[in-house]
Amino acid sequence: MSDAYILTLSCPDKPGIVHAVSGFLLERGGNIEEAAQYNDHGTGLFFMRVRFACGALTGEDLRAHLAQFAEPYGMQWKLHASSKPMRTVIFVSREGHCLNDLLFRWKSGLLPVDIAAIVSNHRDFYQLAASYNVPFHHTPVTADTKAKAKVEARQFEIIESERAELVVLARYMQILSDDLCRKLSGRAINIHHSFLPSFKGAKPYYQAHDRGVKLIGATAHYVTADLDEGPIIEQDVARVDHAHTVEHLTAVGRDTESQVLARAVKWHSEHRVLLNGHRTVIFR
Incomplete structure (x- = not known):
């Protein structure tokens, strides 16, 4: 069975971020179940929350991959197991x-x-x-x-x-x-x-x-x-x-x-x- 996660992130806005995040998850066997994003034109920041299922990688592996993925975008991000109260x-x-x-x-x-x-x-x-x-x-x-x-x-x-x-x-x-x-x-x-x-x-x-x-x-x-x-x-x-x-x-x-x-x-x-x-x- 796949584990469910919630990814939240913010970074300077630019074209293609949603596509990049979706592609990142797809390449690692992730299936997006819920997604929302917001562009703050006043500050130039982009915000996103994604709930996804993934059985191919552990949470620890996902965090390691995310750290590399996020760096070029200047992302601040957090990954949470959705089942954990x-x-x-x-x-x-x-x-x-x-x-x-x-x-x-x-x-x-x-x-x-x-x-x-x-x-x-x-x-x-x-x-x-x-x-x-x-x-x-x-x-x-x-x-x-x-x-x-x-x-x-x-x-x-x-x-x-x-x-x-x-x-x-x-x-x-x-x-x-x-x-x-x-x-x-x-x-x-x-x-x-x-x-x-x-x-x-x-x-x-x-x-x-x-x-x-x-x-x-x-x-x-x-x-x-x-x-x-x-x-x-x-x-x-x-x-x-x-x-x-x-x-x-x-x-x-x-x-x-x-x-x-x-x-x-x-x-x-x-x-x-x-x-x-x-x-x-x-x-x-």
């Missing part, structure tokens, strides 16, 4: 709706992830973690800078020991240090309870209520050292009106947050999201 660690504080939603979707087979651990600065959800048989790590955070550095070192140790490819901040209400953000670059997703770039910071529903907005939203984005400014993966909104209190806005927003984060995690774990500077290219 993405090892994931979830960070959470005291708002558990996104965590609960991700756990349910995972156990229901709706997300191609393997949730390896839950990390929290509070103990609130250790029983929820236990009900899904997921290890729970309590890493309390204080205002002391040195103590926080030790906590982040422990958190990163957990991520590395679990071989996590993805870290999800599911309403983790702590600001990560620049150092940890750099270590997790491109593999940490945050859910922000606002339609960014509006209402950044810790209490966006209060800001939205104060401004009398008619739409509230949620944004899933990659984590960067610039707070709430990482490349956006997914957004959605819900309609509200003048009669909604802050509590009502918060309740309505929770459903939107959960759905937006789940879609972002799904697309990332299916290798459908490619970084394009401060933006993303998403092959849905």
Whole structure:
């Protein structure tokens, strides 16, 4: 039986890249099952995602061949086994709706992830973690800078020991240090309870209520050292009106947050999201 792979790549655009990639795979016994590409005329970059089956070569051999093929094109590329679920660690504080939603979707087979651990600065959800048989790590955070550095070192140790490819901040209400953000670059997703770039910071529903907005939203984005400014993966909104209190806005927003984060995690774990500077290219 053939193994299935997902190849993602980006490079300077020029004629013939699709033909070259297709020919490369055909020559090595690959059968393309799904393909999508995008030319960014603003940056001159080409992006592509290909799912293919190949029984003639191992993944290791394919990577060796790809390295030689990609060099003349200046390609940045990744090759993934499509059957392998993405090892994931979830960070959470005291708002558990996104965590609960991700756990349910995972156990229901709706997300191609393997949730390896839950990390929290509070103990609130250790029983929820236990009900899904997921290890729970309590890493309390204080205002002391040195103590926080030790906590982040422990958190990163957990991520590395679990071989996590993805870290999800599911309403983790702590600001990560620049150092940890750099270590997790491109593999940490945050859910922000606002339609960014509006209402950044810790209490966006209060800001939205104060401004009398008619739409509230949620944004899933990659984590960067610039707070709430990482490349956006997914957004959605819900309609509200003048009669909604802050509590009502918060309740309505929770459903939107959960759905937006789940879609972002799904697309990332299916290798459908490619970084394009401060933006993303998403092959849905």
